[in-house]
């Protein structure tokens with residue numbers, strides 16, 4: 001990152017450029033945009049604003065690195081050694097990356113320090129090892145020996161959102177690289193800083209030039225569109241909103257490019273009357289408000305069995321009121337700002353809609369403008385009752401700290417309500433009756449079901465969603481299927 005001067009403050013700021021073929025380069029037409037700190041709306045850095053020409057240059061670099069470079073020809077163990085070195089370098093820079101993520105995305109420092117950035121290193125190590133050690137099958141059958149090869153797919157376009165910037169970027173890059181592909185990453189324009197720094201770190205740690213290219217900017221006809229509609233792209237891994245996912249898949253269809261799409265959610269959280277509320281209340285708080293509700297699999301439709309509604313709601317509301325909203329750089333803060341002004345307006349618009357729809361705002365429902373926070377995009381943890389599952393508030397993805405609480409009577413009603421959504425990303429369930437838990441997990445239309453817990457992940461399991469929540473799965477063997485071209489080989493011996 002080279003230096004630029006902020007006209008407002010005179011502070012020296014980094015100028016973030018693309019990473020193409022190992023070189024730090026500005027946009028071909030010199031265009032830039034600003035990335036801002038959601039805590040105070042101050043400019044953090046000026047960033048290269050990519051266009052079609054930049055996308056083509058990055059794809060050409062990735063194509064050459066794939067067709068002629070060493071990376072796809074190395075053994076999985078050799079690639080793993082490099083990816084482990086990159087993971088070690090991430091650990092060595094973890095505090096810097098955590099601070100940068102907290103400034104750029106408004107994520108609280110406790111989480112970037114202890115969850116997101118450690119997970120970046122874990123993504124790299126997990127897929128490096130998985131690609132090296134994954135089991136495979138061979139079928140000796142009389143004179144015929146049949147087996148499968150997994151050559152890399154080729155050039156991968158990876159497009160990521162702003163809510164967990166480097167964690168989600170490396171959730172794509174780590175398997176793509178481990179299985180021998182070359183890549184072009186386009187981070188979200190709201191939070192490009194950690195991806196840019198990661199590119200420098202990876203290169204210094206030994207990733208060959210052209211294997212990871214990073215272009216910055218916006219969607220549509222700017223830099224992202226050309227990354228999805230180009231015949232040189234062999235795989236597209238996209239995480240973002242459902243509306244954008246539709247556009248990505250339409251662009252990819254022109255070249256029959258396979259797409260893995262991890263999209264929006266409106267997940268149900270069911271609390272039965274036999275649940276251990278000492279677990280269900282704090283986990284439900286996490287499901288609703290962790291990351292400011294800006295989490296794809298947040299449990300934003302909370303169904304509570306009628307007999308415990310009063311007690312649950314009182315404990316849930318009390319716990320929500322204790323959430324510390326504040327500067328994300330402060331380790332005591334639980335909830336930082338929303339990502340940008342436009343998003344703050346959208347979230348508040350939904351709270352106004354909820355009131356129009358007949359909902360009762362039990363707590364929250366307004367901006368937080370206390371001392372030091374007035375220039376930022378802070379919003380209070382909000383709980384709404386009195387709405388049905390059919391209301392727009394309960395059906396549309398708000399992606400903010402807004403929770404609808406809805407009563408139910410029977411198990412059958414609960415699972416019917418949970419499945420009454422166009423999304424199908426995750427489900428959360430609290431009960432001491434494990435027979436019931438397994439019964440419902442089998443009937444839940446969701447990619448992930450958490451029972452008496454939330455947010456736990458095992459990277460060997462499939463991750464993805466049904467319906468409007470996406471197409472395909474990633475994780476362990478599912479990532480291998482997506483990022484390789486499985487080839488059947490039969491030998492007469």
Ligand code: NAD
Pocket residue numbers: 159160161162163168186187188189217218219220221224225228239240241242243244245247248261262263264265295296297397399425465469470
């Ligand atoms: P978004 O769809 O606006 O943007 C995502 C990315 O796509 C950005 O990098 C953006 O620049 C790019 N983009 C925009 N238009 C494009 C186009 N026409 N072609 C190609 N790329 C384009 O989403 P967002 O606001 O950044 O992220 C929030 C959304 O992401 C929410 O809906 C959330 O649920 C979803 N999400 C899903 C998961 C998951 O795993 N399922 C995880 C995190 C976030």
